[in-house]
Amino acid sequence: QPQNEHIELHRKRHGRRLDYHERLRKKEGREAHERSRKAKKMIGLKAKLYHKQRHAEKIQMKKTIKMHEKRNTKEKNDEKTPKGAVPAYLLDREGQSRAKVLSNMIKQKRKEKAGKWEVPVPKVRAQGETEVLKVIRTGKRKKKAWKRMVTKVCFVGDGFTRKPPKYERFIRPMGLRFKKAHVTHPELKATFCLPILGVKKNPSSPLYTTLGVITKGTVIEVNVSELGLVTQGGKVIWGKYAQVTNNPENDGCINAVLLV
Amino acid sequence: AHPEPPAPQVMAPSEDAERLLIQFKDEAGEPLGSPFDVPIAITPDRLQLVCNALLQKDEPVPLAFYVHDAEIVTSLEKTLAGQALETEKVLDIVYQPQAVFRVRAVTRCTSSLEGHTEAVISVAFSPTGKYLASGSGDTTVRFWDLSTETPQFTAKGHRHWVLSIAWAPDGKKLASGCKNSQIFLWDPATGNQLGRVLAGHSKWITWLCWEPLHINPECRYLASASKDGSIRIWDTLMGRCDKILTGHTQSVTCVKWGGDGLLYSSSQDRTIKVWRSQDGVLCRTLQGHAHWVNTMALSTDYVLRTGAFEPAEASINPQDVSGSLAELKDKAQQRYDQVRGQGPERLVSGSDDFTLFLWKPAEDKKPLERMTGHQALINQVLFSPDTRIIASASFDKSIKLWDGRTGKYITSLRGHVSAVYQIAWSADSRLLVSGSSDSTLKVWDAKTGKLAIDLPGHADEVFATDWSPDGQRVASGGKDKCLRM
Numbered sequence: 001q002p003q004n005e006h007i008e009l010h011r012k013r014h015g016r017r018l019d020y021h022e023r024l025r026k027k028e029g030r031e032a033h034e035r036s037r038k039a040k041k042m043i044g045l046k047a048k049l050y051h052k053q054r055h056a057e058k059i060q061m062k063k064t065i066k067m068h069e070k071r072n073t074k075e076k077n078d079e080k081t082p083k084g085a086v087p088a089y090l091l092d093r094e095g096q097s098r099a100k101v102l103s104n105m106i107k108q109k110r111k112e113k114a115g116k117w118e119v120p121v122p123k124v125r126a127q128g129e130t131e132v133l134k135v136i137r138t139g140k141r142k143k144k145a146w147k148r149m150v151t152k153v154c155f156v157g158d159g160f161t162r163k164p165p166k167y168e169r170f171i172r173p174m175g176l177r178f179k180k181a182h183v184t185h186p187e188l189k190a191t192f193c194l195p196i197l198g199v200k201k202n203p204s205s206p207l208y209t210t211l212g213v214i215t216k217g218t219v220i221e222v223n224v225s226e227l228g229l230v231t232q233g234g235k236v237i238w239g240k241y242a243q244v245t246n247n248p249e250n251d252g253c254i255n256a257v258l259l260v
Numbered sequence: 261a262h263p264e265p266p267a268p269q270v271m272a273p274s275e276d277a278e279r280l281l282i283q284f285k286d287e288a289g290e291p292l293g294s295p296f297d298v299p300i301a302i303t304p305d306r307l308q309l310v311c312n313a314l315l316q317k318d319e320p321v322p323l324a325f326y327v328h329d330a331e332i333v334t335s336l337e338k339t340l341a342g343q344a345l346e347t348e349k350v351l352d353i354v355y356q357p358q359a360v361f362r363v364r365a366v367t368r369c370t371s372s373l374e375g376h377t378e379a380v381i382s383v384a385f386s387p388t389g390k391y392l393a394s395g396s397g398d399t400t401v402r403f404w405d406l407s408t409e410t411p412q413f414t415a416k417g418h419r420h421w422v423l424s425i426a427w428a429p430d431g432k433k434l435a436s437g438c439k440n441s442q443i444f445l446w447d448p449a450t451g452n453q454l455g456r457v458l459a460g461h462s463k464w465i466t467w468l469c470w471e472p473l474h475i476n477p478e479c480r481y482l483a484s485a486s487k488d489g490s491i492r493i494w495d496t497l498m499g500r501c502d503k504i505l506t507g508h509t510q511s512v513t514c515v516k517w518g519g520d521g522l523l524y525s526s527s528q529d530r531t532i533k534v535w536r537s538q539d540g541v542l543c544r545t546l547q548g549h550a551h552w553v554n555t556m557a558l559s560t561d562y563v564l565r566t567g568a569f570e571p572a573e574a575s576i577n578p579q580d581v582s583g584s585l586a587e588l589k590d591k592a593q594q595r596y597d598q599v600r601g602q603g604p605e606r607l608v609s610g611s612d613d614f615t616l617f618l619w620k621p622a623e624d625k626k627p628l629e630r631m632t633g634h635q636a637l638i639n640q641v642l643f644s645p646d647t648r649i650i651a652s653a654s655f656d657k658s659i660k661l662w663d664g665r666t667g668k669y670i671t672s673l674r675g676h677v678s679a680v681y682q683i684a685w686s687a688d689s690r691l692l693v694s695g696s697s698d699s700t701l702k703v704w705d706a707k708t709g710k711l712a713i714d715l716p717g718h719a720d721e722v723f724a725t726d727w728s729p730d731g732q733r734v735a736s737g738g739k740d741k742c743l744r745m
Contacts, residue, residue: 081420085397087381087723088423088466089554089639089681091487092511092528228677230698234716236677 119243120186120257124217127152127204132213136171147171153178153248155196155212155220170211178214181254183222183242196254197221197239214254218244222256280336281350284311287665288602295350300337307332311355326354329668359646359688361572363731365703365712366693370733371409372717373743375402380737382424382724386431388569389730391448393434394737395422401436403448406733409745413451417444426468428479429567430588433496435482437465443484445496456499463487467514471537473567474519474592477585483523485512491525493540503540507533514556518605519564519596524621526553526609534621546619548627551612555640559606559664562645562685563599566729568592571645571687576732599647606664608650610638616652618667629667633660640682644689649706651692655679659694661706671709675702684727684734695722695736703734717744 017023042050133148149171156177162168184191200219202208214220225238242256278300284292293314298307304325312320325332332339332353378397385392392404401422405412420439427434433454434446441461445454464487471481481502482494491505491512510528517523522543523535532546532553558564568583568591583591604622608631611617616631616638636656643650643664650662659673659680678698685692691712692704701715701722720739727734737743 081378081397081399083378083397085379085381085421087681088464089513090723091423091464228698230677230700230716232716232719234700234714 119219119259121217121243121245124203124215127208127215132204132208132215133170149173150176150211150213151249152176153214153254155179155199155214157198157212172211176249178248178254181220181222181242181244181256183224183256183258185258186260192226194222194224194226197223200241214244214248216244216247219259220244220254220256222258224258282353283350284314285352285354287354287356292355298336300340301335303335304332307336307353307355322358324356324358326356327351329663356648359572359690361688361731363686363688363691365691365705366715366734367713369715369717370745373404373409373411373745374741375411375414376400376737376741376743378421379739379741380724380743381421383726383735383737383743384425384427384434385726385728385733385735386427386434386448387429387566387729388431389728389732390431391427391434392728392735393425393427393436393446393448394724394735394743395425395436396737396741397421399438401425401434401444401446403446403451404743406728413448415444415446415451415453417453417457418442420464423465424468426470426482427565428470428482429473429565429592430477430479431567431569433479435468435470435484435496437468437484439464441465441486441488443468443482443494455496458482458484458494458496458499458501460492460501460504461486461488461490463511466512469515469517471517472519472564472592472596474589474596475521477589477592483515483517485515485525487511489527489529491515491523491535493537505533505535505540505542507542507545510552513552513554516556516558516561516607517564518558519560519600520605520622522605522622524556524558524607526556528552530611532556532607532609532619532621544621544625546609546617546621546625546627548617548630549609549611549613549615551637553609553611554638555610557608557641557643557650559643559647560596560599561643562687562729563595566595568595569729570595571729571731575730599645601647606643606647608641608643608652608667610641610652610654612637614638614654616641616650616662616667618650618662631660631662631667631669633669633672634658636679639680642683642685644685644692644706645687646689648689651683651685651706653680653683653694657696659683659692659704661709673702673704673709673711675704675711675714676700681721681723682725684725686727687729687731693725693727693734695725695738697721699738699740701725701734701736718742 132152134151135145136147136149138144138147153176154172179195180193181196182191183194198221199209199212200221202213202218219241221239222242224240229237241259244254244256246255248254279297280300281295281297283295307325308323311323327339330339376396376398380394380396382395392406393401395401399418401415402411403413418438422436422438425436434448435443437443441464443458447454465484467485469483470479480497482496484492489508489510492501493503495502508527508529512525512527515525521537523537526532530549533542534544535542568588604620607619607621609617614634617627618629619627634654634656636654638652638654641652648664650664652660657676661670663670676696676698678696680694680696683692683694690706692706693701695701699718699720702711703713705712718738718740722736722738725736733745735745
């Protein structure tokens, strides 16, 4: 094996032999004959290995040739009729946003198949109190330390009024209160901005659930009347659960996945 | 002996009741009897007694009374409450005979008929209500036995989705058109194909319409509209194309064969063309819409569909109409004349530009009225069987009712949560059923404008709805591949 590029260098500097191309052409022409001569003369284990390898090579070659042939000819279309039959009045209308039209049938099938509480984000890192609640010092000499401020995003209901400031133990800052969440439908991959109805469960602690703290993995209830879902019995669905998939305190928005 | 109007003598004046001079007039404006005076607190029942006596019919007919286009519900006084009472002039009261029979609202799903392997796209009852046929995306047309509510025949032959089906007005043939632009004819009694395949269009068939019974009792000619912009009139006996009507520049969405020898076709090129069915000559082009014209309805649609069958004479077990060809033709002609009345046929067209137009195509190129109000495209319009109300179903989740004569807005029916696809009237014009993409059907009372019954149960969008002409059943089919009765 050459250790350096002196061969290439020489080639660049001085060029090739004058009859190089002709000799190359003739050598390649002889190749088929050489190969066949060797294959005929080989015996023993070497022959077995060689023939096995050659057989595999030939199969591949045949496949590629067939593919090339198929590409050139035009085949008659299959007799199967395409799926997705629609009546005549819907035929020329492709642009209807199917994102808003959800298939009830698929929902029913899903419900029967899986257990009801399979969630997209099953495990989350448990968040300790020191992380979620910040100690606020009060009092004339700032010695009292019984107040806590929530450092994560939270949801308070519509009719929320604070307790008198002297007595409130948990402070939920207005800047961290959110009303809407960006909810993605897992099948359609369409995202809607839906109002939050409430916090159902925070996996870290029941205290956070009552406070309304929203962290990654929290199950929240959202208002889905915008989507126009209907049950089998004909009733309109207006609330559904969704699970939060990001860290809202870092991003400034709540992203969730709808639990169908 | 027929008594003279007893009203003034029968009613004992309570206090010094005010009296008013009234004159009964029928819908066309012909006066009935002479003016006489009545107390203004008179109720519709009393008015009915009087009117029936004046009409001198054998059996009393239920009537509805209208004063200045407002219906008299409780008493004449209340209806005139908002208006200035002119005791000097004679007040005109228009009386309208209602259908003698009453169709009860369908309340429940009696059966769910599976069998199709793809979405059910079109559903139609035969003119007498004896047979039910449905076309689907699995390329078959299925006939269903109504007495046992089970499948009867499967008609195979199409090679693509069956987009539209149409019954011949005598109920003996069914034509079906598919997305491969072929038309097949089927016999409902055996499920076999009749005659040859009618091929000729180059793109898919959007609508099929038979020639009315009173013009030709043999039910020989069939008109088909297609996406390629042409309308073909087929001779089903010989199995060939009789005439080709070209003129539209884009897809023809609907074709209707009128009872006066005219053919109407609406198209995506925003026009409606009126042709003479005798020789296929273009008579008029009605322009006015700003976008595709999706659908059309004739005021005499229902009577042309049912032919010689009279819904009032329907029995529990639907039968074929019997009689010789001449008898059938006479009967159909009679019924047609009755519904048509004095004026020419009226045509209403619904379009993608959110408006409807009311036309009198035999007379005028200009529309009678432009009906606006919808907030999304209109998918289907239908005249009620007695031609008094027009119902329009739209993708804005509502159905609007308009007056059938003048086109004035009556009311909106709201309740669906998603686009309303198709509607169907009951035979007595009192009830309306609508199928929507939110997978429910709703039955509405046309008089009050309220929801009568909600029919949930479909698992997916409802594509096709039909009410049988004898009023007994409603059939609906949709994307969930099953047909519900």
